[in-house]
Amino acid sequence: MADITITERQAGDVTILDLVGKVTIGEGSVALRNTIRRLLGEGKNKILLNLGGVGYIDSSGIGELVSSFTAVKKEGGVLKLLSLTQKIQDLLAITKLLTVFDTFDDEPSALSSYN
Amino acid sequence: MRHIELPSRIESVDEAAVMADEYAKSCGCSDEITFAVDLAIRESVANAVKHGNKFDESKMVHLTLNNGPEGFVITVRDFGSGFSVDDVADPTNPENIMKTNGRGLLFMRSFMDEVAWEKPVDGGLLVKMLKKR
Numbered sequence: 001m002a003d004i005t006i007t008e009r010q011a012g013d014v015t016i017l018d019l020v021g022k023v024t025i026g027e028g029s030v031a032l033r034n035t036i037r038r039l040l041g042e043g044k045n046k047i048l049l050n051l052g053g054v055g056y057i058d059s060s061g062i063g064e065l066v067s068s069f070t071a072v073k074k075e076g077g078v079l080k081l082l083s084l085t086q087k088i089q090d091l092l093a094i095t096k097l098l099t100v101f102d103t104f105d106d107e108p109s110a111l112s113s114y115n
Numbered sequence: 116m117r118h119i120e121l122p123s124r125i126e127s128v129d130e131a132a133v134m135a136d137e138y139a140k141s142c143g144c145s146d147e148i149t150f151a152v153d154l155a156i157r158e159s160v161a162n163a164v165k166h167g168n169k170f171d172e173s174k175m176v177h178l179t180l181n182n183g184p185e186g187f188v189i190t191v192r193d194f195g196s197g198f199s200v201d202d203v204a205d206p207t208n209p210e211n212i213m214k215t216n217g218r219g220l221l222f223m224r225s226f227m228d229e230v231a232w233e234k235p236v237d238g239g240l241l242v243k244m245l246k247k248r
Contacts, residue, residue: 025125025157058154063214063215087150095212
């Protein structure tokens, strides 16, 4: 069974990725990386990662979030995070990455922030 | 007590975590302890596979779990050339925050109560971690 399922939705010019599963070393991190690369290749550079369904993330997964953020920014876009679980918030706080990412609790607020 | 020897490949990280999760739950550990143990094992086994044994599948990773009187004790040993923990950069320093790796030790130290490294005389590196009840 795959570690993670990534479902893509479009809301105007914002691409929402609904992640369900684990973002960990190996398959989960690679799946996220490949999806972000593909979107950037298609010119989609406003990306909202919905992490509400992510039950687990390790340091490799956190690294992949950073890598995705940097790759999107390099293409002139922006990557934001939606619906962080308490555990993911804790990990981002420990790593001081909460100051780097724009994070949102609800989708309408996240989408309006791109305007 | 549980002991397992794993080959040096990425899939071993999941295998170790599944075994630890089952053991922790069978011991009646709380969700908080189970999460901490899971995270510490994933990070330490990944380090052993990647940085210790450098994916050399002829070298094994030894994992021991023991829910003892002082708490949940984990040991992870590799058979690589070892590394100095002190040389690992602090990932929370501003110049390192945007790096894509180097956070594993931080997670281990943050979620476990004690983390100590030893260099066995016959080589490799052993990390011992304790999660108190």
